[in-house]
Amino acid sequence: MKAERDVQRRLLELAEVDAELDRVDHRRRNLAELTEVIEAEKTTNERKDAQIAIQTSLDDLERETKRQEKDIEAVRAREERDRKLLEAGDVSAKQLADIEHELTTLQRRQSALEDDLLELMEQREAVEKNAEHAAGELAVAEEKLVDAQRRRDEAVADLDTTEARRRAERTELVGQFPAELLDVYEQQRKLKGIGAALLRSRRCGACRLELDRSAIARIAATADDEVVDCEECGAILVRTPESGL
Incomplete structure (x- = not known):
């Protein structure tokens, strides 16, 4: 699945909004x-x-x-x-x-x-x-x-x-995301709680695990507009200059 780099990065904004909504729900219940x-x-x-x-x-x-x-x-x-x-x-x-x-x-x-x-x-x-x-x-x-x-x-x-x-x-x-990308994000969020996360210093921002060399090599070789995910938790990985690729 493909999506422009800027579109993928906006997933982080959506993930932050969803994270706060989850915090609100948790706070409300507790x-x-x-x-x-x-x-x-x-x-x-x-x-x-x-x-x-x-x-x-x-x-x-x-x-x-x-x-x-x-x-x-x-x-x-x-x-x-x-x-x-x-x-x-x-x-x-x-x-x-x-x-x-x-x-x-x-x-x-x-x-x-x-x-x-x-x-x-x-x-x-x-x-x-x-x-x-x-x-x-x-x-x-x-x-x-x-x-x-x-x-x-x-x-x-x-x-x-x-x-x-x-x-x-x-x-x-x-409303700013392609339906296919949004569907993948929502399915992952429903399954694991986090739909997308920043790949920073070779570490997944969702599961906090550092990716191994083969995973990093695979992602580094993938086109910028190709949507990639974490092999450990399945979250969409958003690549930036901080990713360490």
Whole structure:
């Protein structure tokens, strides 16, 4: 296959554009900022789950406190009723004994309920402190998430800009090559990742291997408009005064 020397050299421009597009694609798939966002989202979700668990505990304690207070009020109401009966003096001896026994029982019951209520209030106070701490941790996690998302979006925007510019350059470049040459280049690029490379100091710019004497002799004997390739990797070799032929 033949192609003018200048046309062959423009393959290096195309190869450089494709190399940068590959770098953009690799960077996009391995974006450190994306990993940071994922980690920040994980931490934020963990903080949210912790806050929900603490709030659930607070809600349970609140319900239990109200129930306890209601029970204490019921005991107090029962005690007040019994004392009024005693004060009225309109009860039999047996009723008097029963009321006095009940009052003693109610006092013990009220004391136990109040102790339980005090314990519940202490527990709620401790959980409320945990809730404040969890809210602070969640706020910090959310702030870090927002920052990570911002940096990710900026990185993606930069990649999008570079990719759009390079694709426009590529579209302009590919129109300058004969279809046969471009097809060989594209097939090699699909197969090995690099379609064309500079032959510099007898070394292939694609596979980085130095060509042996027979390969160099073969290339040196080939006309300038003849397209040659690397025997090792198959990339189109572009010859210049740097090639060492």
